[in-house]
Amino acid sequence: MPDMRVVLARELGYCSGIRRAIDAAEAALRSGGIVAATDTLLHNAGEMNRLGSMGLRSVELLSDEELGAATVLLPAHGSTRSEHPGRIAGARVVRDLTCSIVNRARDAVSRFAGAGVPVVVVGDKEHRETRYLMEAAGSQLLMVVASEQDLNTLETSVSHVGVVYQTTQSREFRGQVLEWFRRRGIEVAEEMTLCPEVLRRQDGAVTLARRCTVMLVLGDSSSANTRRLVAVTASACPRTHLICDAAELPDLGLNGADVVGVVSGTSCPQTAIDDVVAGLRQVCPDLHVEMDA
Numbered sequence: 001m002p003d004m005r006v007v008l009a010r011e012l013g014y015c016s017g018i019r020r021a022i023d024a025a026e027a028a029l030r031s032g033g034i035v036a037a038t039d040t041l042l043h044n045a046g047e048m049n050r051l052g053s054m055g056l057r058s059v060e061l062l063s064d065e066e067l068g069a070a071t072v073l074l075p076a077h078g079s080t081r082s083e084h085p086g087r088i089a090g091a092r093v094v095r096d097l098t099c100s101i102v103n104r105a106r107d108a109v110s111r112f113a114g115a116g117v118p119v120v121v122v123g124d125k126e127h128r129e130t131r132y133l134m135e136a137a138g139s140q141l142l143m144v145v146a147s148e149q150d151l152n153t154l155e156t157s158v159s160h161v162g163v164v165y166q167t168t169q170s171r172e173f174r175g176q177v178l179e180w181f182r183r184r185g186i187e188v189a190e191e192m193t194l195c196p197e198v199l200r201r202q203d204g205a206v207t208l209a210r211r212c213t214v215m216l217v218l219g220d221s222s223s224a225n226t227r228r229l230v231a232v233t234a235s236a237c238p239r240t241h242l243i244c245d246a247a248e249l250p251d252l253g254l255n256g257a258d259v260v261g262v263v264s265g266t267s268c269p270q271t272a273i274d275d276v277v278a279g280l281r282q283v284c285p286d287l288h289v290e291m292d293a
């Protein structure tokens with residue numbers, strides 16, 4: 001196989017919010033005792049399995065006695081009150097690992113709702129972060145927008161709205177939403193709650209993808225920011241593949257790929273990235289690896 005260059009994105013692996021959640025979980029597990037989570041702490045099945053092998057348990061499966069001795073961890077993307085079973089109050093310790101950037105978005109929703117402004121939440125409808133934002137809007141929630149089709153179903157007489165974004169939405173969709181309201185003469189007060197770390201990865205991925213024959217997006221398909229990264233990357237490089245780990249490399253048909261770009265979602269561990277680079281080296285022993293400029 002001819003020489004292959006692999007160009008790694010400047011920002012790979014965990015974002016700061018996921019890093020903090022994993023560090024807290026590992027520290028709790030190392031300190032001994034029962035440690036349990038109310039749900040997946042992050043959207044990466046491999047990492048949840050690894051934490052499970054270190055002893056992380058599910059709150060649902062604890063007896064009341066075990067719960068009384070347990071440290072309970074709440075996930076990085078926020079938890080609604082309805083998700084907190086009353087019994088969590090019986091835990092020895094509850095640690096809320098919600099990312100501060102997610103909480104900033106929730107605070108923005110609360111401000112709009114508190115001022116009586118109808119709230120539009122732009123986010124994936126089933127995502128826990130979106131539900132967390134919806135809860136803060138309460139009766140002021142006008143709608144949740146996951147796509148342009150959703151906007152077109154909106155029949156309302158409101159003259160103004162407050163718009164808040166799930167942190168992992170894209171800049172492009174934000175623009176579409178704002179334009180939709182502008183065209184209908186509805187005044188928009190906006191809180192820019194997109195995560196800067198996610199935006200940097202999206203921007204970097206598009207720039208890198210323009211120079212590459214093939215793009216590999218590493219991460220889990222259950223991760224919203226990873227799916228979004230795939231979409232923006234594919235807009236610049238048609239040969240874009242989402243992969244979880246190196247085992248998927250042989251199925252990709254990398255023949256003829258002279259420049260391969262590697263980007264990752266924010267809940268992808270560094271070990272998965274290292275494994276993929278090692279796997280590419282097996283495909284092409286003369287591999288040249290470099291960091292994106």
Ligand code: SF4
Nearest residue numbers: 015017099101167195
């Ligand atoms: S992607 Fe951004 S908002 Fe989400 S957990 Fe990471 S740092 Fe926080």
